[in-house]
Amino acid sequence: MKRILIFLSSFLSSFFIAFLLIHYAALPTLRAYPRLAQMIERFAYTEAVLIAFIGLALFLLIIQLTVGHLSTIYMYLVYSVYFFLLFVVLFTKAHRYQAISWDFLDFTRNGLRGWIEAVLNVIYFIPLGSLYGFRAKSAEFIFLALVTITGIETIQYVFYVGTFALSDILLNFLGCSIGYLLLKRVYPIFKE
Template identity: 55%
Template sequence: MKRIILNIIYCLLSFLFSIGLVSWIAIPTLDQYPRLHHMIERFEYTETVLILFVWLAIWLFLIQWQVGRISTIYLYLFYSVYLFLLFTVLFTKAKNYHSLSLDPFDIFVSDKKVILEALLNVIYFIPLGALYGLKANKLEFVTISLLTILGIETIQYVFYIGTFAISDIYLNFTGCMIGYFVCRWMIPRFKVI
């Protein structure tokens, strides 16, 4: 009975968190980009699907946390959707946009949109850091994370689909570090099935 009540609490908390993350941070930030705004408008259930994905991902993780086992199938499914969404956000948000920002402090302004985008830049990369944390030691993690992030920023700049920004590099790396250290902290708790 205790486990059922705990799963219901996990379900409700995950759902509330997913609504907050998607409705108050992700969608308002993504709507700033005309191309993503058009994609979101074209599929009227975008927000609902994102809320459901985040809710299920967190809730299923918490259930697995409770029993101390994590399913490989869960990881495959989660990372398949996550990497698709990450690719979509990083490489389809702008068409013919080419910018370079070498100011590491460009996020330290009192503009709500800039702050939300900075927060989302951290959140986006937490799962990627956790993925790297499954097998990489600290040196490998730093190398792989920085090369991935530099690659993403370079692709955005070279192919005219975004901005190469120093602030994005350290925000993305911060997200990766959070994911890596959370994963390394949790690994002893889980048995992979």
């Protein structure tokens, strides 16, 4: 009975966190970009699907942490959807836009929206950092994360789909680092 209550509360908490993240942070920020707003409006169930994906992913992760077994199928499914969503957010938000920002703290000048976008930039890259954490040692992780993030920023600039911003590199690397450290902390549970 106690285990059922734990799973039920985990289920409700996961979907509540997903709702808060998507409804109050992710969608308002994404809608600020006209191209993404247009894509979101084309599909009437965007918010529901995103909440369902994030909520289910969190809930299934909690179950796996509880039982001490990490499913390979779960990893493939979650990372497949994650990479698709990351691609959409990173490379489809701007139409023929190119800029460079050398300011590490440019997000601080855009008020609340800038801070929310900064937090989302950190959150978006936590799963990538945890993926690197499965095999990479610390020095390898730092190299891989910085090359990946700098590559993404360069692609955005070269192909006119965004800004090459040092603040994004800093925030994305922070997210990767959080994911890497979380995995290094949690993964030994699964090995036992």
